[in-house]
Every structure is written in C-alpha cells, then in structure tokens.
Amino acid sequence: VSDLPALGRRATLRDVAAAAGVSPATASYTLNGTKPVSDELRRRVQVAAERLGYRGHRAARALRTGRSGALGLVLPDLTNPFYPALAQAIEARARRFGYALMLVDCGSARAAERRGLRLMADHGVDGLVWIPLPGGGDVERPACPTVVIDRSRTGADTVVSDDVAGGALIAARALELGHERVLLLHGPRRATATRRRRQGLLDGLLGRAAVVSELYVPFTTALPPAAAATLVVTDATFVACGSDVIAIGALEALRAAGRRVPAEVSVVGFDDIAWARLVTPALTTVAHAVSDLGAAAVDLILERLRDPQAAPRDRVLPVVLVPRSSDGPAPEKESHPWKATS
Amino acid sequence: VSDLPALGRRATLRDVAAAAGVSPATASYTLNGTKPVSDELRRRVQVAAERLGYRGHRAARALRTGRSGALGLVLPDLTNPFYPALAQAIEARARRFGYALMLVDCGSARAAERRGLRLMADHGVDGLVWIPLPGGGDVERPACPTVVIDRSRTGADTVVSDDVAGGALIAARALELGHERVLLLHGPRRATATRRRRQGLLDGLLGRAAVVSELYVPFTTALPPAAAATLVVTDATFVACGSDVIAIGALEALRAAGRRVPAEVSVVGFDDIAWARLVTPALTTVAHAVSDLGAAAVDLILERLRDPQAAPRDRVLPVVLVPRSSDGPAPEKESHPWKATS
DNA sequence: TTGTAAGCGTTATCAC
DNA sequence: GTGATAACGCTTACAA
Numbered sequence: 001v002s003d004l005p006a007l008g009r010r011a012t013l014r015d016v017a018a019a020a021g022v023s024p025a026t027a028s029y030t031l032n033g034t035k036p037v038s039d040e041l042r043r044r045v046q047v048a049a050e051r052l053g054y055r056g057h058r059a060a061r062a063l064r065t066g067r068s069g070a071l072g073l074v075l076p077d078l079t080n081p082f083y084p085a086l087a088q089a090i091e092a093r094a095r096r097f098g099y100a101l102m103l104v105d106c107g108s109a110r111a112a113e114r115r116g117l118r119l120m121a122d123h124g125v126d127g128l129v130w131i132p133l134p135g136g137g138d139v140e141r142p143a144c145p146t147v148v149i150d151r152s153r154t155g156a157d158t159v160v161s162d163d164v165a166g167g168a169l170i171a172a173r174a175l176e177l178g179h180e181r182v183l184l185l186h187g188p189r190r191a192t193a194t195r196r197r198r199q200g201l202l203d204g205l206l207g208r209a210a211v212v213s214e215l216y217v218p219f220t221t222a223l224p225p226a227a228a229a230t231l232v233v234t235d236a237t238f239v240a241c242g243s244d245v246i247a248i249g250a251l252e253a254l255r256a257a258g259r260r261v262p263a264e265v266s267v268v269g270f271d272d273i274a275w276a277r278l279v280t281p282a283l284t285t286v287a288h289a290v291s292d293l294g295a296a297a298v299d300l301i302l303e304r305l306r307d308p309q310a311a312p313r314d315r316v317l318p319v320v321l322v323p324r325s326s327d328g329p330a331p332e333k334e335s336h337p338w339k340a341t342s
Numbered sequence: 343v344s345d346l347p348a349l350g351r352r353a354t355l356r357d358v359a360a361a362a363g364v365s366p367a368t369a370s371y372t373l374n375g376t377k378p379v380s381d382e383l384r385r386r387v388q389v390a391a392e393r394l395g396y397r398g399h400r401a402a403r404a405l406r407t408g409r410s411g412a413l414g415l416v417l418p419d420l421t422n423p424f425y426p427a428l429a430q431a432i433e434a435r436a437r438r439f440g441y442a443l444m445l446v447d448c449g450s451a452r453a454a455e456r457r458g459l460r461l462m463a464d465h466g467v468d469g470l471v472w473i474p475l476p477g478g479g480d481v482e483r484p485a486c487p488t489v490v491i492d493r494s495r496t497g498a499d500t501v502v503s504d505d506v507a508g509g510a511l512i513a514a515r516a517l518e519l520g521h522e523r524v525l526l527l528h529g530p531r532r533a534t535a536t537r538r539r540r541q542g543l544l545d546g547l548l549g550r551a552a553v554v555s556e557l558y559v560p561f562t563t564a565l566p567p568a569a570a571a572t573l574v575v576t577d578a579t580f581v582a583c584g585s586d587v588i589a590i591g592a593l594e595a596l597r598a599a600g601r602r603v604p605a606e607v608s609v610v611g612f613d614d615i616a617w618a619r620l621v622t623p624a625l626t627t628v629a630h631a632v633s634d635l636g637a638a639a640v641d642l643i644l645e646r647l648r649d650p651q652a653a654p655r656d657r658v659l660p661v662v663l664v665p666r667s668s669d670g671p672a673p674e675k676e677s678h679p680w681k682a683t684s
Numbered sequence: 685t686t687g688t689a690a691g692c693g694t695t696a697t698c699a700c
Numbered sequence: 701g702t703g704a705t706a707a708c709g710c711t712t713a714c715a716a
Binding site: 056058059063068069070073077081084091102103105116119122123124221248255275 | 399400401402404410411412421423426427429430433434437444446447454457458461462463464465466563590594597616620622
C-alpha cells in the first residue's frame with residue numbers, strides 16, 4: 001500500500017484503487033457493495049478511500065448509469081403559504097434516501113412551468129414531484145417517473161389530501177353549531193381541490209342547512225370587491241372558505257365592515273397554514289397531513305423507479321378538523337339587523 | 343442529409359451530426375456557438391437537432407467540462423416565513439441564467455446542514471448560496487464558489503441587508519413618535535443580524551430615549567415566559583423586536599395581558615414577512631429588498647465563476663421602514679398604571 | 685473473488 | 701472551418 005496523502009486534484013476511483021493496490025473494479029465493487037469482496041481488500045479500499053477523502057463523481061456515475069441521484073420539485077409559488085412546508089417535507093424525505101432535490105418555482109406562470117419541467121428533464125432528474133398550476137390543460141407529461149400532487153391526472157401517480165372528507169368535516173361542524181344558512185367562498189373554479197371540497201361540503205350540508213350562495217375567488221387574501229360586498233351583507237351565519245388565505249381575506253373584510261366573528265358570523269378555512277393560528281380570531285380550519293403528503297410523494301416515485309410497469313397509484317391522505325376561535329354557535333335571529341329590517 | 347425521424351433512444355450529439363452529415367465536433371461547435379461555423383452547416387445542424395428533438399446530456403457535459411449547470415441553496419428552514427420569498431428570488435434568478443437550483447432545507451439542524459453542504463458538493467453544483475444556521479462556528483467552507491447570505495464570514499462573498507440602518511430607522515421612528523422608554527426584544531444573541539440591528543438601534547437612540555431593558559429571545563412567535571412577563575409589566579412605551587416573528591409573539595402576549603397596542607405600547611418588527619400586514623394591528627416593520635437580495639447572491643456567484651481570483655465582495659442592501667398600525671405616539675404618563683402606583 | 689477493458693455523451697486538442 | 705480522436709470518472713460485462 002503506497003502512501004500518497006495529497007494529490008492536487010480531487011481523488012478519483014483510480015487513485016483509491018491504486019492506493020489500495022487493487023483494480024478500479026474492485027474499488028467500485030467495494031464502495032458500492034455491488035459484488036462480494038474479500039474482507040482484506042475491502043478494508044484496504046475503505047482505508048484508502050477514507051485517507052484520500054474520496055467523494056465519487058455524480059456526473060460520471062450519472063453518465064454511466066443513467067441516474068442522476070436527484071429528484072425534481074416543480075411548484076406554483078413558494079409564496080403561497082401552503083407550499084414551503086410541503087417542499088420541506090419533500091426535500092427531507094428525498095435527502096433521507098440519498099437524493100438531492102432540484103427546485104423550480106414557476107411563480108404561477110404557465111410558461112415558466114413548462115420551461116421548468118424541461119430544465120428538470122435536461123438535468124436528468126430520476127423522478128419528479130409536480131404540483132401543477134391550477135387549470136393546466138394539456139401540458140406534456142415529463143418523461144421521468146412523475147407524481148402529481150393535488151391534481152388528478154390520468155396516467156401519473158398522484159397524492160392528494162382527502163378534500164371531500166375535509167368539506168364534509170366543515171359541513172358537520174356547521175350543522176353541529178346549529179347554523180342554518182351558509183355561504184361558500186370557494187377557491188378558483190378550475191382548481192380540482194375546489195371541486196372536491198365543494199362536493200364534500202354540499203353533500204354534508206344537503207337538506208340540513210341552506211347554501212345561501214356560492215362564490216369563486218382566487219387564492220389570495222385580497223377578496224374581490226364583489227365577493228367582499230356579498231360577504232358583508234349576507235344573512236348567512238357560517239362562511240366556509242376554500243382555503244385559509246381566502247378565510248383571512250374574509251376575516252379582514254368582515255372586520256372592516258364591523259361584523260363580529262364569530263359572534264355574528266362564523267368563518268372557517270382550509271389548509272391550516274401557519275398564519276391560521278396567528279390571525280384574530282384564530283382560524284378554525286382543516287389540516288392536511290403535510291409531511292405525510294411529501295413523504296408519500298417521494299415514496300411513490302421511489303417505488304415506481306423500482307417497478308416502472310406497475311399500475312398508476314393514487315394516494316389519498318386523511319385530513320383533520322382543527323377547531324379554533326373563528327367559529328361558534330349560530331347567533332339568535334335578532335342579532336341580524338338585515339333580517340330584522342327586511 | 344438522411345431522414346431518420348424516430349430512433350428508440352434519446353437523440354445524441356452523434357445522431358444530430360450524422361443526420362446533418364457533419365462530424366460530432368462541428369455539431370458541438372454549432373450548438374454551443376463555441377467556434378465559427380459556416381452558415382450552410384450551421385443550418386443543417388440546427389435543423390437536424392430540431393427534428394431529432396436533441397436535448398443534450400448534462401451529465402456528459404458535466405463530466406467533460408466540470409460544470410454541472412446547477413447552483414445550490416442551503417437554508418435553515420423554509421418554515422421560517424422569511425425564507426420562501428428569498429428562495430423564490432434565488433431560484434428565479436438562477437433559472438434566468440440557465441442554472442437549475444438544488445435545495446437543501448436543514449430544518450435548523452447543524453448535522454443536516456453539514457450533510458447538505460456535502461450533498462451539494464457531491465452533486466458538483468457550480469456555486470452555492472448558503473444561509474448558515476445562526477451561530478455556526480467552524481463549518482468547513484464548501485469548495486465551490488459560495489456566497490453567504492445574512493452572515494459575515496471571512497473569505498466568502500456575502501450579501502446582507504443593512505441591518506444597522508434598519509435599527510436606526512426604528513430608533514428614529516421611536517423618537518419621532520415621542521417615546522422615551524424603549525424595550526429591546528432582540529433575536530438570538532449569536533445571530534449576527536441581532537448584533538447589527540442592536541447597534542443601529544442603540545446608536546440611534548443614544549441619549550435621546552432610555553433603553554429600559556434588552557432581552558434575547560429565539561426567532562419564534564412563542565415568547566419565552568420570562569420575556570412575556572417582562573413585556574407585560576414594563577413601563578416602556580415602545581418595543582423594538584428583532585424580527586416580525588418575535589413582534590407577533592409580543593403582540594399576542596400583550597393582547598393576552600389586555601394591554602392595548604398601539605395606544606398603550608407600540609410594537610415594531612423587522613423583516614416585513616407576509617404575515618406582518620395580516621396581524622392585528624398590522625405590524626410596522628423594516629422591509630428587506632428580498633428579490634434584490636436573491637438576485638445579488640446569484641450575481642455574485644456568477645461573477646466569481648467568471649473571475650475566481652477576485653477579492654471577496656460584500657454587498658449590503660438597503661432596507662426601508664414600512665409604517666403600519668402597530669405603533670403610535672407615546673401615550674401620556676397617566677395611562678401607565680404601573681408608573682402611577684409605584 | 686478479482687482484473688481488464690469497453691463504453692456512457694460530451695468537449696477540447698490537435699491536425700488538416 | 702472542419703474533422704478525427706482522446707479524454708472526463710465511473711460502472712459492468714466478461715474473462716481469469
């Protein structure tokens with residue numbers, strides 16, 4: 001075993017092999033556990049690798065094996081408070097399995113999303129977690145194993161929260177609190193989450209409380225003026241919002257109008273973003289199993305990597321109601337000036 | 343020019359060259375603009391590449407050139423509301439220059455940070471944006487061009503916001519509003535941002551208002567009980583917080599204690615995270631030039647890539663006061679029961 | 685169990 | 701201007 005502690009460049013597998021007095025093949029077998037190697041040689045190789053600070057060369061390996069050791073994540077907008085926690089969960093899970101994560105934030109722009117997907121493909125990510133922009137029609141599916149989060153898309157593996165159940169949870173809550181007139185402040189119409197939450201809500205409410213009206217608004221705290229106006233004069237006592245962000249906007253609009261929450265009107269959200277517990281009153285909402293969502297996505301990719309032919313899988317993760325202070329019992333009729341004057 | 347529209351595998355440069363009737367070298371020159379090529383051949387190559395849907399192979403190129411075309415971002419915790427916007431800015435800028443971004447979220451864990459940096463190195467990122475964990479001592483500097491955000495670190499390029507100026511801005515604000523007793527609710531002592539903000543604050547206040555007391559708390563909305571207690575009984579009329587997150591915690595504690603903000607006591611934050619305008623009262627704070635911060639970081643890396651020998655550069659970006667509703671004029675003395683009874 | 689050698693798809697060096 | 705050709709560092713038949 002020769003003794004060359006420092007060579008100018010990054011140590012290569014050949015260097016390790018030479019230092020250990022074995023062939024590159026044996027060094028490779030040893031370091032990857034690819035083939036059985038005698039204890040004697042294994043130790044020599046390990047020592048040499050250690051001493052030379054051998055780190056391997058992903059690009060070379062990728063070229064040879066066709067796998068890059070990286071996964072990709074393409075999402076609409078990190079500024080949407082729901083995604084950072086999800087991205088964190090995905091990255092953590094990926095890293096746990098030795099994968100690096102490439103991130104593309106498309107800033108809610110369709111063109112950026114398309115280019116981002118292509119960038120991922122160019123870099124040869126082994127798999128992709130894709131949270132598509134809402135309403136994205138016929139984007140070509142990436143070539144690598146892809147799991148789509150939060151959107152049902154034929155052919156790909158998917159992970160979603162059980163939005164229907166979430167809607168039902170909220171409906172049950174409204175009924176339990178004795179509300180008889182509810183206003184639905186949905187997210188964008190084309191978002192599939194909107195459709196599923198709506199369905200759960202409607203089914204749950206059916207025949208037991210009246211849906212005073214349904215509005216579709218974007219996922220922003222800035223409520224469209226029309227929606228804000230409706231919200232302020234409605235005689236509904238319970239407002240079910242398509243997301244926490246919307247709910248926070250609703251809270252603001254109601255406060256601005258001097259309507260008291262939850263005394264006069266209850267407001268509930270969906271998502272349980274970090275803000276939800278910080279606004280006043282703290283928002284009652286439905287929480288996703290965020291880290292499970294992320295973990296499931298990565299796991300699905302890894303499974304598909306193992307078995308590319310398997311049938312597409314759809315995982316639906318449970319949600320849970322988080323009661324806080326933004327909802328309460330339906331108020332007595334007298335407390336509604338609008339009702340009284342009409 | 344032969345006509346082979348579909349070959350089973352991904353088209354390679356040789357395929358393009360063959361289809362165009364040129365050598366691989368010429369194809370490479372053409373596609374990269376590396377050497378002058380006759381118009382005739384250039385067109386043939388471009389057409390062939392187009393028709394075959396040639397995409398290139400980053401791993402092969404990386405192996406050959408030693409550049410991966412990816413930058414890395416290592417940050418403490420995406421769940422900290424300051425980072426998503428920054429990450430977004432960095433990713434956008436990187437992609438604008440054709441780079442993919444690899445993300446490591448170390449979940450505030452030192453070990454994960456170390457491993458994350460190594461993962462980046464293994465994947466051969468061309469440059470690294472590193473937002474170190476607070477108080478990280480002697481982590482070995484990565485080998486690739488690195489710009490450190492928000493921490494001064496000898497030898498590396500750095501990008502920071504002008505925290506000193508920010509502190510001064512807040513001090514000026516307090517004085518302008520007539521406050522005479524201020525409480526400083528700093529971030530963690532070891533965070534260098536804490537030190538800089540404190541300095542700006544102290545210098546700005548010097549001799550014109552009394553610093554009633556200084557507390558160091560973590561960057562969380564959960565104020566340590568001791569700090570909350572102090573906050574509630576203090577006779578300071580102005581509380582300068584080390585970050586918005588801390589300020590929000592302070593707001594909660596004050597509300598819980600029934601102290602009115604800003605009537606009795608003013609609270610200001612630092613960072614201008616998205617929450618700041620959503621809490622009640624909306625938080626007066628100091629805003630970073632977040633997207634400039636991200637852009638500057640990427641630009642610095644790119645410049646260093648161009649000129650590895652240049653002296654390390656430190657960029658300091660301006661901050662600006664964002665007045666909202668959580669602060670106001672110093673109350674009359676009578677409004678402080680504690681003063682009256684003592 | 686170990687070694688030899690042939691690539692993986694590019695780019696760079698050299699001749700022409 | 702253009703074309704052979706040799707790497708880049710690794711994995712993996714295949715041979716021994």
